[in-house]
Amino acid sequence: MKRNRLxxxxxxxxxANPTILASGILGYSVATLxxxxxxxxxxxxxxxxxxxxxxxxxxxxxxxxxxxxxxxxGLPNPGIDEFVNEIREAKTVLDVPLIVSVYGFSEEEYxxxxxxxxxAGADALELNVSCPHVKETGSEIGQNSxxxxxxxxxxxxxxxxxxxxxxxxxxxxxxxxxxTAARAGADAITAINxxxxxxxxxxxxxxxxxxxxxxxSGQAIKPIAVRCVYExxxxxxxxxxxxxxxxxxxxxxxxxxxxxxxVQIGTAIATKGPNVFKTVSSGVNTYLKRxxxxxxxxxxxxxxxx
Ligand SMILES: Cc1cc2nc3c(=O)[nH]c(=O)nc-3n(C[C@H](O)[C@H](O)[C@H](O)COP(=O)(O)O)c2cc1C
Numbered sequence: 001m002k003r004n005r006l007x008x009x010x011x012x013x014x015x016a017n018p019t020i021l022a023s024g025i026l027g028y029s030v031a032t033l034x035x036x037x038x039x040x041x042x043x044x045x046x047x048x049x050x051x052x053x054x055x056x057x058x059x060x061x062x063x064x065x066x067x068x069x070x071x072x073x074g075l076p077n078p079g080i081d082e083f084v085n086e087i088r089e090a091k092t093v094l095d096v097p098l099i100v101s102v103y104g105f106s107e108e109e110y111x112x113x114x115x116x117x118x119x120a121g122a123d124a125l126e127l128n129v130s131c132p133h134v135k136e137t138g139s140e141i142g143q144n145s146x147x148x149x150x151x152x153x154x155x156x157x158x159x160x161x162x163x164x165x166x167x168x169x170x171x172x173x174x175x176x177x178x179x180t181a182a183r184a185g186a187d188a189i190t191a192i193n194x195x196x197x198x199x200x201x202x203x204x205x206x207x208x209x210x211x212x213x214x215x216x217s218g219q220a221i222k223p224i225a226v227r228c229v230y231e232x233x234x235x236x237x238x239x240x241x242x243x244x245x246x247x248x249x250x251x252x253x254x255x256x257x258x259x260x261x262x263v264q265i266g267t268a269i270a271t272k273g274p275n276v277f278k279t280v281s282s283g284v285n286t287y288l289k290r291x292x293x294x295x296x297x298x299x300x301x302x303x304x305x306x
Contacts, residue, residue, distance in 0.1 A: 005288050005295050006281055008042070008262050010239050011162035011187035013097045013124055015042035015262060017281035018296050019252065022243050022266030023048055023101040023126060023166070024073070028083065030090045033098075039274025040281060043097040045264065046087075048128040049117070050102065050137075051109050053079035058210045063199045068218025068245070069267055070197045072211035075103060075134050080113045084120035091121040099164065102155075103128040103137050107147070111154040118159040127155055130168035130193035132215040142168050145180045152184035164241065166190035167228070169221070174228045175235040182236040190241045190264065191228040195221050218267040219245045226258045233259025233301050247272065249283020256284075259301040 006017040021044040026032045033044045056076025063070045077083065080102070090098050100117035102125055104110035114125045129142035129151060141147050148165075155163050165181040167174055169192040178189045194215025199208045207213075225244025232240050242255030243264035252263045268276050284296070293299055 006285050008296050010261055017042040018262035019277045019281050020262055020264045021045055022264035025266040025269055028086055030086055030093055033090055034093055035274050037094055037096050040278030045099040045101050045126055048075055048101040048103045049077045049080050049083045050104055051080055051113050060209055063208045065199055067220035068216050070199055070214040070216050072209045072214030080116045084116055087120035087122055097123040099124045099126050101126040101128050105137050107150045107154045110151045111158040114155045115158040118161045124162040126164040126166050128166050130166050132194055132196045143171055149180050149184040152181050152186050156185040162187040164188040164190050166193055168193045169224050169228050170196045175231040178232040179235050182238050188239040189232055190243055191232050192225045192244050219247055221245050222251055226254055229255055229260050230258040249280050252280050252284050253287055256299050257303040261300050
């Protein structure tokens with residue numbers, strides 16, 4: 001990898017730049033992941049995959065609002081035994097770290113899915129303990145300290161790759177939950193998943209999503225995500241990956257200043273296309289140069305100084 005001021009190291013993963021594809025926005029295919037790498041992403045995260053295949057919810061699963069998307073996909077996925085083939089293929093094609101997002105309905109399920117993903121070549125795992133719209137997984141796990149700690153411990157014991165834990169904003173104290181994850185051995189925290197939300201159709205007088213409630217993403221949630229990263233940074237020493245509403249370089253810089261070591265981008269791909277990764281990192285590079293910084297690392301958490 002060519003050395004430059006955009007290089008970052010997250011829990012041992014070397015990234016050419018601090019932009020990462022967020023989980024779930026683009027499905028599973030290796031071709032779409034490759035298009036995101038060509039668009040300039042420093043790493044990619046797959047859609048969340050569990051032990052068994054899941055259909056997900058009936059349509060509509062996504063609704064566009066004035067300020068972002070609300071989705072309740074219901075974690076559709078082919079199941080890890082099928083998905084390992086995609087992971088193996090992706091590893092032969094992609095020249096950036098491949099992070100596989102996993103979920104489960106028990107500690108054992110998270111650990112087994114993580115183990116199979118790592119065995120197929122995943123460079124790191126992201127535990128989705130923050131999906132706001134599927135019962136008995138996701139945020140129900142991420143809100144319960146004891147279960148969360150056990151999920152992280154078991155996943156760590158099952159793999160020798162870095163384990164990231166993706167947290168939900170829909171909690172009273174995200175920093176406390178991050179601390180629980182860090183104590184249990186998490187190598188990094190991703191903050192945040194979507195914010196619980198819903199939309200109602202005035203004509204039919206009914207909720208629009210088939211699942212009624214979903215998770216809001218996009219620009220509207222960025223200030224919430226920045227606040228979460230800021231709070232988590234004050235409590236844990238492990239790296240934080242900011243996620244939520246990153247659309248341009250200023251958003252990315254804001255997350256870095258709040259304490260993130262990198263950012264994930266999801267919803268902005270829908271409006272800006274895959275090149276959003278290049279545009280964001282080249283803007284961050286120009287900012288660093290203009291301000292006289294030699295690396296991304298120099299601005300991580302800079303807004304916390306007194
Ligand atoms: C259509 C859609 C599907 C998503 N699927 C997943 C998923 O499978 N796993 C996960 O951890 N997050 C999932 N997310 C959440 C995103 O990874 C991200 O946390 C969120 O969208 C905020 O970032 P953004 O504003 O840049 O999109 C999904 C988001 C969207 C919009």
